[in-house]
Amino acid sequence: MSILVIAEHDNAALKGATLNTVAAASQIGGEIHVLVAGENCGAAAEAAAQVAGVSKVLLADNAAYAHQLAENIAPLVAELAANYGHVLAPATTNGKNFMPRVAAQLDVAQLSDIIAVESADTFKRPIYAGNAIATVQSGDSVKVITVRATGFDPAAASGGSATIEAVGSAHDAGISRFVKEELAKSDRPELTAARVVISGGRGMGNGENFALLEKVADKLGAAVGASRAAVDAGFVPNDMQVGQTGKIVAPELYIAVGISGAIQHLAGMKDSKYIVAINKDEEAPIFSVADYGLVADLFDAVPELEQKL
Amino acid sequence: MKVLVAVKRVVDYNVKVRVKSDQTGVDLANVKMAMNPFCEIAVEEAVRLKEKGAADEIVVVSMGPKAAQEQIRTALALGADRGILIETDEELESLAVAKLLAKVVDEEQPGLVILGKQSIDSDANQTGQMLGALTGMPQGTFASEVNLGEGTVDVTREIDGGLQTVSLNMPAIVTTDLRLNEPRYASLPNIMKAKRKPLDTKTPADYGVEVAPRLKTLKVEAPAERQGGVKVASVDELVEKLKNEAKVV
Numbered sequence: 001m002s003i004l005v006i007a008e009h010d011n012a013a014l015k016g017a018t019l020n021t022v023a024a025a026s027q028i029g030g031e032i033h034v035l036v037a038g039e040n041c042g043a044a045a046e047a048a049a050q051v052a053g054v055s056k057v058l059l060a061d062n063a064a065y066a067h068q069l070a071e072n073i074a075p076l077v078a079e080l081a082a083n084y085g086h087v088l089a090p091a092t093t094n095g096k097n098f099m100p101r102v103a104a105q106l107d108v109a110q111l112s113d114i115i116a117v118e119s120a121d122t123f124k125r126p127i128y129a130g131n132a133i134a135t136v137q138s139g140d141s142v143k144v145i146t147v148r149a150t151g152f153d154p155a156a157a158s159g160g161s162a163t164i165e166a167v168g169s170a171h172d173a174g175i176s177r178f179v180k181e182e183l184a185k186s187d188r189p190e191l192t193a194a195r196v197v198i199s200g201g202r203g204m205g206n207g208e209n210f211a212l213l214e215k216v217a218d219k220l221g222a223a224v225g226a227s228r229a230a231v232d233a234g235f236v237p238n239d240m241q242v243g244q245t246g247k248i249v250a251p252e253l254y255i256a257v258g259i260s261g262a263i264q265h266l267a268g269m270k271d272s273k274y275i276v277a278i279n280k281d282e283e284a285p286i287f288s289v290a291d292y293g294l295v296a297d298l299f300d301a302v303p304e305l306e307q308k309l
Numbered sequence: 310m311k312v313l314v315a316v317k318r319v320v321d322y323n324v325k326v327r328v329k330s331d332q333t334g335v336d337l338a339n340v341k342m343a344m345n346p347f348c349e350i351a352v353e354e355a356v357r358l359k360e361k362g363a364a365d366e367i368v369v370v371s372m373g374p375k376a377a378q379e380q381i382r383t384a385l386a387l388g389a390d391r392g393i394l395i396e397t398d399e400e401l402e403s404l405a406v407a408k409l410l411a412k413v414v415d416e417e418q419p420g421l422v423i424l425g426k427q428s429i430d431s432d433a434n435q436t437g438q439m440l441g442a443l444t445g446m447p448q449g450t451f452a453s454e455v456n457l458g459e460g461t462v463d464v465t466r467e468i469d470g471g472l473q474t475v476s477l478n479m480p481a482i483v484t485t486d487l488r489l490n491e492p493r494y495a496s497l498p499n500i501m502k503a504k505r506k507p508l509d510t511k512t513p514a515d516y517g518v519e520v521a522p523r524l525k526t527l528k529v530e531a532p533a534e535r536q537g538g539v540k541v542a543s544v545d546e547l548v549e550k551l552k553n554e555a556k557v558v
């Protein structure tokens with residue numbers, strides 16, 4: 001049976017996590033269709049049609065889907081799901097928001113955050129903040145799945161030539177309304193897609209000091225992240241949090257600065273290829289996962305690192 | 310307005326669990342249990358609504374083993390008025406929890422249902438959204454701010470790119486993120502008082518809900534261990550290693 005992938009996009013462009021999700025779908029096997037639901041989202045649909053491995057794009061262009069309200073998107077996806085064996089979405093805050101609503105509407109379980117495909121009905125997913133990996137099998141007729149992007153290398157963004165088909169049905173539940181959005185603007189790469197990530201923790205002391213990390217990030221083309229403690233203390237905005245309940249990253253290089261290494265933080269970054277830790281406490285648990293640990297005061301070490309890179 | 314809060318009994322967040330050698334699950338024998346941290350935030354939010362006069366009754370519900378009474382008592386000590394334990398030794402998936410909650414919602418008719426965004430054991434992040442589908446209520450997930458209006462509630466949500474605010478018709482569902490509030494501790498007198506607050510015990514059968522799991526766990530393994538690396542003595546050595554050994558800069 002075919003697989004339906006729900007695209008993550010901002011109406012104009014596809015978000016990277018869509019490509020990882022298509023990659024997961026191709027491991028399951030079967031024709032891959034992509035749903036682009038939004039408003040004036042033709043450009044995103046065009047982009048989806050180029051993705052390698054995709055044979056059809058369903059375009060649901062309607063004001064009701066403009067802000068991805070779960071109350072409106074879920075009934076659309078549930079309706080389309082009747083024709084598919086699997087429905088996949090990226091495990092982003094958006095995917096996490098509407099997919100369980102789809103699953104419940106279909107009266108099926110949801111598999112959250114899969115990191116591997118074992119077969120068409122069996123998947124691996126982390127539990128207990130990544131301290132255990134469960135292999136789970138679903139007997140449901142439609143498998144509703146969210147995909148952890150770091151578990152799958154992205155499908156190629158080009159090379160495909162899918163047809164685009166308009167989906168007419170408009171679901172406007174009329175029970176929720178978009179009010180506003182405050183999106184962080186940054187010229188840096190997205191945290192979840194960056195090749196290098198440098199994150200600061202409580203040890204940074206305040207928000208201004210994050211400028212030290214930004215200078216290093218500029219040199220390395222890195223994204224800047226943070227621990228929960230740094231976000232809670234108001235040093236930086238919430239969208240920078242890495243961890244069990246923040247963003248999951250797996251860059252080639254992760255530099256943890258003034259971060260102790262609580263299990264909830266490790267859950268978000270321990271699959272990075274190389275980990276560097278800079279911490280003045282040589283007992284800090286972060287050193288147990290770091291390939292290169294530097295016991296030093298960050299206010300000395302980080303400026304020096306920036307200079308010497 | 311009545312507020313319904315769902316609390317789950319889970320392994321304490323400080324515990325680093327170990328996988329059982331036969332790969333059937335994680336070892337929970339003699340492990341400290343606690344209220345799911347996101348549920349503590351849910352209880353706190355409800356209590357604050359009551360303190361502001363926006364809520365007049367807080368009903369707290371938990372599903373699980375008899376011992377989940379402890380988490381309900383904790384919520385009662387924090388300010389909830391009454392508890393419901395739906396007792397079962399079955400391992401409940403989010404869908405089953407949502408179905409039971411939908412029945413409780415039907416009975417209790419709350420204006421607001423507050424849940425955690427995620428259980429820290431299953432890391433599912435599903436129940437509130439599923440309850441939304443089953444009841445037809447709107448949802449404000451991953452909330453960092455909740456403001457009641459006239460028949461509506463504005464919820465500010467933590468999303469990947471920053472913050473989003475939605476306005477929901479009531480009754481509505483809210484799931485809590487970490488920054489919604491900072492939960493208080495229960496005082497000793499309140500812990501004593503909580504013992505006398507009503508706690509009803511039911512079973513899934515009382516609600517006519519089938520709770521057998523849909524997913525089969527074939528095995529549970531430990532994640533690949535990371536090899537602890539080396540300590541470098543200086544920034545120079547670090548840069549040298551990054552350039553020549555790891556070749557990542």
Ligand SMILES: Cc1cc2nc3c(=O)[nH]c(=O)nc-3n(C[C@H](O)[C@H](O)[C@H](O)COP(=O)(O)OP(=O)(O)OC[C@H]3O[C@@H](n4cnc5c(N)ncnc54)[C@H](O)[C@@H]3O)c2cc1C
Pocket residue numbers: 200201202203204226227228229230241242243244245246247257258259260261262263264265268278279280281284296297298299322346347429
């Ligand atoms: C339900 C739940 C979910 C959570 N989710 C997350 C999550 O997603 N992400 C997350 O990160 N956390 C999460 N946490 C929080 C986590 O448990 C820790 O509290 C948090 O990660 C600690 O952040 P930190 O390492 O910055 O702070 P701390 O633990 O306070 O560590 C600060 C470190 O900085 C070092 N330091 C201080 N000054 C200097 C200096 N001048 N130079 C060098 N080093 C210095 C110290 O030695 C220390 O090791 C969660 C907790 C709960 C309960």
Ligand SMILES: Nc1ncnc2c1ncn2[C@@H]1O[C@H](COP(=O)(O)O)[C@@H](O)[C@H]1O
Pocket residue numbers: 315316317318345347348351370371372373401403406423424425426427428429431432433434435436437
């Ligand atoms: N067994 C349970 N009893 C009561 N509430 C639950 C239970 N399981 C999940 N919940 C609620 O649903 C939230 C999200 O859980 P989950 O979908 O399992 O990640 C939790 O924070 C609780 O508020």
